[in-house]
Amino acid sequence: QVQLAESGGDSVQAGGSLRLSCEISGHMVGTVCMGWSRQVPGNEREAVATMVSDGRSWYADSVRGRFTISKDNTKNILYLEMKSLKAEDSATYCCSADLDARTAERFCVPGTRQTFYAMDRWGKGTLVTVNS
Numbered sequence: 452q453v454q455l456a457e458s459g460g461d462s463v464q465a466g467g468s469l470r471l472s473c474e475i476s477g478h479m480v481g482t483v484c485m486g487w488s489r490q491v492p493g494n495e496r497e498a499v500a501t502m503v504s505d506g507r508s509w510y511a512d513s514v515r516g517r518f519t520i521s522k523d524n525t526k527n528i529l530y531l532e533m534k535s536l537k538a539e540d541s542a543t544y545c546c547s548a549d550l551d552a553r554t555a556e557r558f559c560v561p562g563t564r565q566t567f568y569a570m571d572r573w574g575k576g577t578l579v580t581v582n583s
Contacts, residue, residue, distance in 0.1 A: 452477050453475065453476065453477035453478070453479055453548060453550060453572050454475075454476045454477060454572070455473050455474070455475055455476075455529075455546050455547065455548060455572055455573065455574035456473065456474045456476070456574055456575070457471060457472065457473050457474075457544065457545065457546050457574040457575065457576060457577040458471070458472050458474070458577055459471040459472050459577055460543075460544065460576075460577030460578040460579045461579065461580075462580040462581075462582060463536055463579075463580070463581055463582070464581070464582050465536060465537055465538055465581055465582065465583045466535060466536065467536050467581070468532070468533060468534045468535075468536065469533045469536065469579060470530055470531070470532050470533070471487070471530065471531040471533065471544055471546075471577060471579070472528050472529070472530055473485075473487075473528065473529040473530070473531075473546030473574055474527070474528055475527045475528065475529065475548070476527075479504075479548070479550060481504075481550075481552040482503065482504055482505070482552040482555045482556050483503070483504040483548060483549065483550055483552070483555055484501060484502070484503055484504075484548065484549040484554075484555035484556075484558065484559030484566065484569070484570075485501070485502050485504075485520075485522065485529050485546065485547070485548045485549075486498065486499070486500060486501035486502070486520075486546070486547050486548075486549075486559070486562060486566060486567065486570065487499040487500045487501075487520060487529075487531045487544055487545070487546055487547075488544070488545055488547065488567055489540075489542035489543065489544045489545070489579075490542055490543055490545070490576075491541070491542045491543075496545075496567065497511065497513075497542070498511055498562040498563065498564070498566060498567060499511050499514055499518065499531070499544070499562075500514065500518055500519075500520040500531060500562070501520070501559050501560055501561075501562040501566055502520045502521075502522065502529075502559070502560075503555065503556070503559045503560055504555075507559070507560050508520050508560065509559070509560040509561045509562045510562075511562065513539075514533075514540075517533065517534050517535045517536075518531060518532065518533050518534070519531070519532040520532075529546055531544065531546075533579075536579075536581045537581060537583075538581050538582070538583040539581075540579060540581050541579060541580050541581045542578075542579060543576040543577065543578050543579075544576060544577055544578075544579055545573055545574050545575070545576040545577075546573075546574045547567065547570035547572060547573045547574070548570060548571070548572040549566070549569045549570045549571060549572075550571055550572060551569065551571065554569040555569070
């Protein structure tokens with residue numbers, strides 16, 4: 452059973468950096484889609500970045516050039532490196548995974564609402580607060 456656990460959320464000043472981690476327990480095989488999304492209470496979940504197990508990635512326009520998604524396969528950790536943080540980046544960030552190769556291949560890149568509908572594993576989230 453694959454489980455995800457995020458960490459790394461914190462309160463930072465605008466312009467600062469954070470690295471979020473998503474520890475993956477369990478074994479994933481085949482084509483997998485992993486992603487980061489964020490949500491502010493009262494707002495819809497927003498896709499931030501996705502990555503297929505073959506390395507292809509996608510970023511939301513709002514974070515492209517500032518955020519980087521990566522995975523350390525030896526440690527089985529998914530990362531989201533965030534730089535030049537803005538107040539509007541404040542949210543609870545969740546990592547998720549689509550373990551179905553058919554939907555992972557089809558919906559992972561570019562990230563859309565369908566991408567995250569297909570996710571079948573979710574972490575509980577980690578809070579990022581950016582102070583302006």
